[in-house]
Amino acid sequence: MGALRTEDNLAVQSTVIEKPQGRLGKWRDPFAYRALMVFTFLYFSRPEDFFHPLAIVPLGKITGGLAFLALLSELSKRRGMKLPLAVKFLLLLFVQMILTIPFAVWKGGAFKMVFSSFSKGVMVAVLVSMLVTTLPQLRKLMFVQVVCVAFMTFASIAVHHTDNVGRLSGVSGGVFENPNDLAINIGINFPFAFAFFLRARGPRKLFWGGAMLIMLYGVMLTYSRSGFLALALASLISLWEFGIKGRRFYLLFAAFLLLIGAVTFAPENYSERLQSIFMGRISGANDRGSAEARTALLKESIRVMVEHPLFGVGPGNFQVVNGVWRVAHNTYSDMGAEAGVPALILFLLVLGAAYRSLRRAQKSSVYKRDREFQIISGGLKAALGAYLIGAFFSDTAYNLFPYYLIAYACAMWRIAELQAGDPEKPGKRNVWAQAGLGPVSSSTRMGARM
Numbered sequence: 001m002g003a004l005r006t007e008d009n010l011a012v013q014s015t016v017i018e019k020p021q022g023r024l025g026k027w028r029d030p031f032a033y034r035a036l037m038v039f040t041f042l043y044f045s046r047p048e049d050f051f052h053p054l055a056i057v058p059l060g061k062i063t064g065g066l067a068f069l070a071l072l073s074e075l076s077k078r079r080g081m082k083l084p085l086a087v088k089f090l091l092l093l094f095v096q097m098i099l100t101i102p103f104a105v106w107k108g109g110a111f112k113m114v115f116s117s118f119s120k121g122v123m124v125a126v127l128v129s130m131l132v133t134t135l136p137q138l139r140k141l142m143f144v145q146v147v148c149v150a151f152m153t154f155a156s157i158a159v160h161h162t163d164n165v166g167r168l169s170g171v172s173g174g175v176f177e178n179p180n181d182l183a184i185n186i187g188i189n190f191p192f193a194f195a196f197f198l199r200a201r202g203p204r205k206l207f208w209g210g211a212m213l214i215m216l217y218g219v220m221l222t223y224s225r226s227g228f229l230a231l232a233l234a235s236l237i238s239l240w241e242f243g244i245k246g247r248r249f250y251l252l253f254a255a256f257l258l259l260i261g262a263v264t265f266a267p268e269n270y271s272e273r274l275q276s277i278f279m280g281r282i283s284g285a286n287d288r289g290s291a292e293a294r295t296a297l298l299k300e301s302i303r304v305m306v307e308h309p310l311f312g313v314g315p316g317n318f319q320v321v322n323g324v325w326r327v328a329h330n331t332y333s334d335m336g337a338e339a340g341v342p343a344l345i346l347f348l349l350v351l352g353a354a355y356r357s358l359r360r361a362q363k364s365s366v367y368k369r370d371r372e373f374q375i376i377s378g379g380l381k382a383a384l385g386a387y388l389i390g391a392f393f394s395d396t397a398y399n400l401f402p403y404y405l406i407a408y409a410c411a412m413w414r415i416a417e418l419q420a421g422d423p424e425k426p427g428k429r430n431v432w433a434q435a436g437l438g439p440v441s442s443s444t445r446m447g448a449r450m
Contacts, residue, residue, distance in 0.1 A: 032070030044148035046172040084410035086353035093346040104314020113316035121403035128407030146192040150211040153218040168221035183227020184390035195379030226393030234386035241378030301328035305336035331391035354406040357413035364416035
């Protein structure tokens with residue numbers, strides 16, 4: 001009982017999230033999870049952009065396919081496992097996407113968008129939400145993601161990789177190539193870096209502090225107004241979760257000093273760029289009519305959605321019908337215009353169910369006693385907030401990173417449920433642990449020791 005004297009020791013030993021044991025000895029991550037780790041690294045690091053011969057081999061498709069096949073085998077051992085509600089809504093959205101193809105303006109483009117792009121997001125959500133059952137597994141995925149984004153941001157700044165108007169763009173391609181998409185991704189991952197900073201010690205804390213500064217400066221160099229809004233909201237939620245709720249009030253003072261430093265060392269004309277959010281086109285903002293163009297595209301996407309309410313004009317087809325070959329720059333209106341109002345409703349239900357899963361996790365007994373669980377869930381809430389606002393200014397429905405966040409939230413609740421049982425059903429038994437297929441609860445381990 002001496003090991004349980006302090007609250008901190010209780011927080012560490014009351015869960016077995018760190019090193020769960022199975023009936024056959026030390027728990028090892030299944031092959032499907034390890035393949036998912038490789039797939040995640042390949043998606044966020046994009047090594048084919050740096051070593052071009054890798055582009056010949058579809059490594060992402062291979063590892064993703066192996067992970068999905070391995071998951072099917074794994075599920076045969078976990079028969080009591082159910083799909084989270086958010087993933088069920090996502091599968092319904094996938095069905096709606098398929099139904100829109102016969103009604104699309106460009107059927108071939110819609111078919112490709114659904115089965116080559118959107119289907120990957122569905123696969124990622126299923127894999128992560130079903131495979132991640134311990135906090136270390138979730139933490140490792142987040143670690144891979146945020147390290148890749150931080151390194152890519154550093155590399156982009158180091159080589160001064162900019163577009164034709166001097167805005168920082170990603171040194172790699174894909175979703176990081178455009179300055180606005182790069183900034184939104186940095187804003188989403190900033191809370192994860194914050195979370196790792198809080199749990200780190202010694203040199204690692206310096207590393208994560210440096211990563212946060214690089215990511216902050218990277219957003220400023222993109223001159224992205226949507227990226228600024230995403231980062232600002234992520235920072236506010238992080239300060240609430242870590243500083244106020246977590247009673248680390250020194251973070252509020254540190255944030256104030258950081259704000260002063262950001263204002264002092266901001267790039268040229270950055271303040272004018274931000275003022276244009278509220279004042280429109282002003283001198284020095286380098287707007288070039290982008291705000292007006294986006295407003296026009298937003299109105300056009302809403303018009304298209306009203307005219308084609310059931311099936312839209314087809315996934316990826318809005319840029320075909322608007323006459324200027326530009327996307328809507330708004331995930332929500334673009335979803336409604338391309339796949340109909342039912343798709344928009346389902347997408348909102350997916351996001352709502354994911355947030356509900358995270359809120360349930362934060363009300364669980366595990367959250368109340370485990371410091372690391374609090375930090376990781378707080379960072380995830382801030383990241384979700386950053387995405388929700390960033391999605392208003394970018395087309396993200398066919399990218400993978402939103403579905404990672406959705407699956408992380410679902411996994412967070414599953415971890416809480418497995419470690420402590422359903423808070424509403426405290427007598428629920430951890431059947432996976434008894435079968436040697438998942439983490440054993442703290443009470444089970446203590447009982448075994450006694």
